[in-house]
Amino acid sequence: MALTNIPQGTTLALKLQKGISGSGSPVYVTRNYACKPDAVDQDLFDVALGLVSLQTYPVVDITRVNTSMLVNM
Numbered sequence: 048m049a050l051t052n053i054p055q056g057t058t059l060a061l062k063l064q065k066g067i068s069g070s071g072s073p074v075y076v077t078r079n080y081a082c083k084p085d086a087v088d089q090d091l092f093d094v095a096l097g098l099v100s101l102q103t104y105p106v107v108d109i110t111r112v113n114t115s116m117l118v119n120m
């Protein structure tokens with residue numbers, strides 16, 4: 048039997064540094080945006096750059112998170 052990977056969704060995640068805790072550690076928040084699974088990496092990155100310009104806090108990471116279902120056929 049062959050294993051098949053079926054894409055389910057993609058999320059564009061922006062990790063922002065919201066501040067600093069009382070102990071001096073950075074405090075982060077993540078903003079997630081649903082995207083089409085077949086979106087091209089460059090297109091997602093361009094959208095992320097546009098979203099970065101709208102954020103109050105500095106952006107630490109831009110991440111693409113793919114989810115998929117594995118089916119044994």
